[in-house]
Amino acid sequence: MTVIRVLLADDQRVVREGLALVLGLLPDVEVVGAAGDGAEAVELAVRLRPDIVLMDLRMPRCDGVEATRRLRQRAPEVRVVVLTTYSDDRSMLEALRAGAKGYLTKEAGGEEIRAALQRVLDDGAALDPAVQHHVLNALTQPPPVKADELLTPREVEVLRLIAAGLSNGEIAARLFISEGTVKSHVNHLLAKIGGRDRAQAVAYAYRNGLAPGE
CATH class of the missing domain: 1.10.10.10 (Winged helix-like DNA-binding domain superfamily/Winged helix DNA-binding domain)
Structure with missing residues (x-):
């Protein structure tokens, strides 16, 4: 059984601890670290080399989008799955363009997160059904004129x-x-x-x- 090594990044301690507890109950997921902001997430990911960073978007010092962008440059093998309360078009598209491989809302349960992590680890993509229509909306919008x-x-x-x-x-x-x-x-x-x-x-x-x- 392949164990998925995960780094958590969220500025709320209660969220980090809750996620660590939920994911720690899954037999094939190991939480290897937790960061309180995007800058710390990048440094920990570069040092610990997890398979996936479960990344919040709204964080101090360096938000999730910028952290994802930095990780793509410094540790491109580390995948990012966004886990956030924000499901609007702009947040989602910015995250995906920065290099995120998955996008989940915090309404997702432990098994949903685990399934998303596995899909991303298998070089797939994981989009919460709640945000899939945002992708379609974005694809049908004409590009902005420079x-x-x-x-x-x-x-x-x-x-x-x-x-x-x-x-x-x-x-x-x-x-x-x-x-x-x-x-x-x-x-x-x-x-x-x-x-x-x-x-x-x-x-x-x-x-x-x-x-x-x-």
């Missing part, structure tokens, strides 16, 4: 200067165009990004790497 594909080069210039805190008059002087032209560019780019005002334009610039210094 900022440099959505906006003209001049609109990108104007957006960068807005994010830098310049007024329309200052932008006009910087780009050697009229203030009326600047206003036109601002109105066009706001319409394209679905923004109502300059604050939302600044937020868009930061999200898309168009802010000063990025």
